[in-house]
Amino acid sequence: MSWELSDDHEMLRATVRDFAAQEIAPHAAEWDRTCHFPTDVVRAMGELGLFGIVFPERWGGGGGDFASLCVAIEELGRVDQSMGITLSAGVGLGANPVFRFGDDDQRDQWLPELVAGSSLGAFGLTEPDGGSDAGATRTRAELVGDEWVINGSKAFITNCGTDITSIITVTARTADGISAFVVPAGTPGMVIEPAYDKLGWHASDTHGITFVDCRIPAENLLGQPGKGFRNFLSILDDGRIAISALALGSARACLELSLDYAQQRHAFGGPIGRFQGLSFQLSDLAVQVENAHNLTYKAAWLKDQGRPIGQAAAMAKLYSTEAAMDAARVATQVFGGMGFMEESPVARFYRDAKILEIGEGTSEIQRLVIARNLGLPVE
Amino acid sequence: MNVIVCVKQIPDPALPGELDPSTNTLKRDGKLILDESDSYGVEMALQLVTAAGGGEVSLVSMAPNDEVSGLRTALAMGAAKAVLVSDPSLAGADALTTAKVLAAATKRLGDVDLIIAGTESSDGYTGTVPEQLAEVLGLPSITFAKTVEIADGTLKVDRQTEAGYDEVTCPLPAVVSVTAGVVEPRYPSFKGIMAAKSKPVDTVTAADLGVESVSWAQQITSVEDAPAREAGEVIEDDGESFNKIVEFLDNLKVI
Ligand SMILES: Cc1cc2nc3c(=O)[nH]c(=O)nc-3n(C[C@H](O)[C@H](O)[C@H](O)COP(=O)(O)OP(=O)(O)OC[C@H]3O[C@@H](n4cnc5c(N)ncnc54)[C@H](O)[C@@H]3O)c2cc1C
Numbered sequence: 001m002s003w004e005l006s007d008d009h010e011m012l013r014a015t016v017r018d019f020a021a022q023e024i025a026p027h028a029a030e031w032d033r034t035c036h037f038p039t040d041v042v043r044a045m046g047e048l049g050l051f052g053i054v055f056p057e058r059w060g061g062g063g064g065d066f067a068s069l070c071v072a073i074e075e076l077g078r079v080d081q082s083m084g085i086t087l088s089a090g091v092g093l094g095a096n097p098v099f100r101f102g103d104d105d106q107r108d109q110w111l112p113e114l115v116a117g118s119s120l121g122a123f124g125l126t127e128p129d130g131g132s133d134a135g136a137t138r139t140r141a142e143l144v145g146d147e148w149v150i151n152g153s154k155a156f157i158t159n160c161g162t163d164i165t166s167i168i169t170v171t172a173r174t175a176d177g178i179s180a181f182v183v184p185a186g187t188p189g190m191v192i193e194p195a196y197d198k199l200g201w202h203a204s205d206t207h208g209i210t211f212v213d214c215r216i217p218a219e220n221l222l223g224q225p226g227k228g229f230r231n232f233l234s235i236l237d238d239g240r241i242a243i244s245a246l247a248l249g250s251a252r253a254c255l256e257l258s259l260d261y262a263q264q265r266h267a268f269g270g271p272i273g274r275f276q277g278l279s280f281q282l283s284d285l286a287v288q289v290e291n292a293h294n295l296t297y298k299a300a301w302l303k304d305q306g307r308p309i310g311q312a313a314a315m316a317k318l319y320s321t322e323a324a325m326d327a328a329r330v331a332t333q334v335f336g337g338m339g340f341m342e343e344s345p346v347a348r349f350y351r352d353a354k355i356l357e358i359g360e361g362t363s364e365i366q367r368l369v370i371a372r373n374l375g376l377p378v379e
Numbered sequence: 380m381n382v383i384v385c386v387k388q389i390p391d392p393a394l395p396g397e398l399d400p401s402t403n404t405l406k407r408d409g410k411l412i413l414d415e416s417d418s419y420g421v422e423m424a425l426q427l428v429t430a431a432g433g434g435e436v437s438l439v440s441m442a443p444n445d446e447v448s449g450l451r452t453a454l455a456m457g458a459a460k461a462v463l464v465s466d467p468s469l470a471g472a473d474a475l476t477t478a479k480v481l482a483a484a485t486k487r488l489g490d491v492d493l494i495i496a497g498t499e500s501s502d503g504y505t506g507t508v509p510e511q512l513a514e515v516l517g518l519p520s521i522t523f524a525k526t527v528e529i530a531d532g533t534l535k536v537d538r539q540t541e542a543g544y545d546e547v548t549c550p551l552p553a554v555v556s557v558t559a560g561v562v563e564p565r566y567p568s569f570k571g572i573m574a575a576k577s578k579p580v581d582t583v584t585a586a587d588l589g590v591e592s593v594s595w596a597q598q599i600t601s602v603e604d605a606p607a608r609e610a611g612e613v614i615e616d617d618g619e620s621f622n623k624i625v626e627f628l629d630n631l632k633v634i
Binding site (some may be wrong): 018 | 412448451452455566569570571573575576
């Protein structure tokens, strides 16, 4: 038994760390302040092959494993959570539905650019009246002649309004239940609302979407009619491992920044790290980071082995995102007043951490999934 | 167009290094990485081969314990293959011995148009290996290249000097040392990383190369701490102090 990542994983980690340090870190605070989505850097992430890691070479992918994707997301997230979620959502919510449920025509049409990171895909599941309760989807799609006509609205959709967004996969109610559709960006009748004013993830792109008689060709149905609900649940399992990796990056960054500060900052005649009140908090944090790492990469390993991941993904997501919140709270405390200032990165990590416990299934939903897997009679 | 790049694998400069007290040389038994100052040579070689429309970039390296981590990075950037000389008898070898070994290693790679090296490594800093290598191979040597171009079988180099640069030409094959920072080394792509592990690394000993009786004359007799930095000069501003600053910068030849 071994818990070491491979040499390839480590080389990828070194590469993404270097890329993030050179191309992202110097600008992260500025992008955050101005809510700027850095299209050129996302494209550069594409050139590194990050959006294609897990996809087959046939569509230009790298044929790599899910653990590699987690390494990349963790390392981006260690520097800038917005760039981490842009990759995570671009792969897990953008390209993955087309890869998993599309036919070869749909894959050939959309995947090459999504895999290259020269375009981004989005996934519209959440609605103003239904997030956790995604089965309550109200958006409707009706087959009229050889076109689907979509009406309704979606809320909080990542990557749906960037300059390079190519498609939005949308779930909608049809005669058979809930189905999924590929809606190309710019389709008349699909209105991308102005960007949200968010607490964090300022450099990540998030909009609501309104559909008014939005018409798409019949062949844009993704997967079988009525299977949309079950399909997106399995998409979310993968996404949860990716969010766990993103949270791990945040927690690790907060730990590293705090360790550094606790040795530099002096009070009462010596470094603040010598106070047990801080050092024990950092010890606990180090344990949480280690646990988050192990849960994340265990879940990724199960996925790479083709084993069931539902429970492992929920556990990893639940634990790592709560660890990220704890880490952000401890880090801002270690930094004292400076932790409250936007000039220190921990303030940004603090604002960025909260969404981790909400997106791709709230902590409550993870606990519900875990309880159900334990055989408890949850409703 | 075939280019060989000499790359050194060094202890990670981000970690505290340690000297071997018996030889006064850097301990190299941990994991080694590609010397950043060689990543410029690798990038330049890849660009030259692309510009020539064909050929490949090969690597030669000398490192203990069959270390390939740094080579894998350069292979992931796009180099095609490598010769690694790894031999306990070479531990602590001086610059000239290194140059002889590297020269023999380049010969294993057959015909070559150009050999590129960094001007100096980031751990040893002797800055003499490229010229010694050229001498051993009997090839022309150009140092401190900031740009390298090849036209009609001739090498054209802009050679960095204190005052500016010299334009130098010379016939091929030749050995060129490349100044750090003159090109933007590419990041290895994910596909490059995946491909690197199946690229050939020919691991050989000094004897395999026909380099006999390895011994060297150079010895590092002692190592001292660098003198602590002296206090700077404080200039009181009397309204004319800019003259002193100009004079100071002028003495440094930076303006
Ligand atoms: C920045 C951002 C980006 C996002 N990106 C996307 C995207 O790309 N695509 C997409 O489809 N969605 C996206 N979302 C939506 C996100 O997935 C949802 O917000 C999330 O699933 C929660 O849904 P909700 O907001 O409707 O909250 P609700 O479901 O209304 O939940 C409110 C509260 O009730 C709790 N709750 C609900 N049901 C239960 C239960 N059964 N038991 C116990 N507690 C319960 C929740 O845990 C929560 O605390 C994004 C959200 C944000 C903020």
